[in-house]
Amino acid sequence: MYRRTSHVHKLDVLSVDTSSVLQIGDSRQIDAVANILAVQREQAIFYENEFMFEDYSVFSVPLTPPSLVDPICIDTFHDCPYIFIRKVEVPFVAGASIVHLGSNESITLETRVVNIRHLFQDEPNTRGRG
């Protein structure tokens, strides 16, 4: 496949999270997977055997992409073989995501996140004054 050349003059990135990719230049195949179990407890007391990935079905359910019923014939013509961008700003890149300057064949990104909050006390009753 014939691909264009990307020209980026300036790229600003502050933070790249786990399983993320910042790729400058061509690549062929990128597969990134992140499983995140985030627990916010009022007091930071944690034990070894709590919050295991296998206790949450989210991390085991299969995620299959919908299959293409009708094949599509794609013809792409590049009148101009370049992509010009003066400046790209992406300060934050979260888990299993990519910033890619250049061409590629296949990208597969998968994230599963479960957020749990544990408060030790219920909200104080303000009797309608709050």
Next chain:
Amino acid sequence: MMRYQVINEAICVRKVSVSALSSAASLFIGDTQTVDLRAIYETPPEKMIVGASIPIDTALPAS
């Protein structure tokens, strides 16, 4: 069979500004063939635990 034709003319951009990329997101400058992005994000109300104690079966440190 569906036929899909694309003609890419000159593209010239001064600035691309994205405040943040979330999980399994992609900012792509170039050409690619296959993109497959999957994400599950779960924070249901029952995931908010309120209670002074840590459940006893989980509170025992692993031996």
